[in-house]
Amino acid sequence: MSDFFVGQSASMSKQFSQEEVDAFSKMSLDINPIHLDEAYAAKTLFGRRIIHGFLSGSLISAVIGNILPGEGAIYLHQDMDFRKPAYTDDVLTATVTVERINPEKHILYLNTVCTNEKKEVVIEGSAVVKYYPKDK
Amino acid sequence: MSDFFVGQSASMSKQFSQEEVDAFSKMSLDINPIHLDEAYAAKTLFGRRIIHGFLSGSLISAVIGNILPGEGAIYLHQDMDFRKPAYTDDVLTATVTVERINPEKHILYLNTVCTNEKKEVVIEGSAVVKYYPKDK
Numbered sequence: 001m002s003d004f005f006v007g008q009s010a011s012m013s014k015q016f017s018q019e020e021v022d023a024f025s026k027m028s029l030d031i032n033p034i035h036l037d038e039a040y041a042a043k044t045l046f047g048r049r050i051i052h053g054f055l056s057g058s059l060i061s062a063v064i065g066n067i068l069p070g071e072g073a074i075y076l077h078q079d080m081d082f083r084k085p086a087y088t089d090d091v092l093t094a095t096v097t098v099e100r101i102n103p104e105k106h107i108l109y110l111n112t113v114c115t116n117e118k119k120e121v122v123i124e125g126s127a128v129v130k131y132y133p134k135d136k
Numbered sequence: 137m138s139d140f141f142v143g144q145s146a147s148m149s150k151q152f153s154q155e156e157v158d159a160f161s162k163m164s165l166d167i168n169p170i171h172l173d174e175a176y177a178a179k180t181l182f183g184r185r186i187i188h189g190f191l192s193g194s195l196i197s198a199v200i201g202n203i204l205p206g207e208g209a210i211y212l213h214q215d216m217d218f219r220k221p222a223y224t225d226d227v228l229t230a231t232v233t234v235e236r237i238n239p240e241k242h243i244l245y246l247n248t249v250c251t252n253e254k255k256e257v258v259i260e261g262s263a264v265v266k267y268y269p270k271d272k
Contacts, residue, residue: 016163020163023163024160024163027191028197029148029198030194032201032207033207034207052197053214054193055164057190058163058164058166058190059165061164061189065170065171075218077216078216080213082214125215
């Protein structure tokens, strides 16, 4: 038996700050100037500093870890197409939707998308997650 | 012309601290207790707290953003299979290897793997990255 159903969906929203981008650079060791150096970023096609794809994408992980399926989740797979840059003045919303369920193996196949406040898709992809494992 | 070649490879290593895992939980909003609560984690099949997949995976992004292809990189795609849990006492190494190059479109197709100090694969996947864009 599964408490989940196809089409079930959950979302979380967040605006990342430049302080968080800076902290994530230190943490991840990804110090590409496109995330850190405003003068450098102004000369690129992005026009200004962008958020790391793994930081904006982590909001997808938050929905999976907190809500759908939440506690007991075991992350098996995530893929992400980075469609548009995300900026610190964007309010990002990660939405996770159940596309398929394998109730025998307790596996959810999820559509995962991250949009900005203009409803533009920033990240599009899918995830595979095990839920409520019986085996300790 | 491309400065890159098939088989070219770059790596970075790091040991994440629990303080970084805690900070990443706050930043990403992923507060699943498997990352934060040692007593809770001890009762799961992991036995102890594990690092967020997006935090260990961010080391892949660091290799791409810093080294291969480094400055000017535009991240188009990343997929990750989470093979094994990563812990704060692991020294993780992300290795990125060029599998294919499209020199006309300036695109690298990369194999991306994250291993622990026992050479066990923690994350396996691939990435697609644009390098040195001419436009703008």
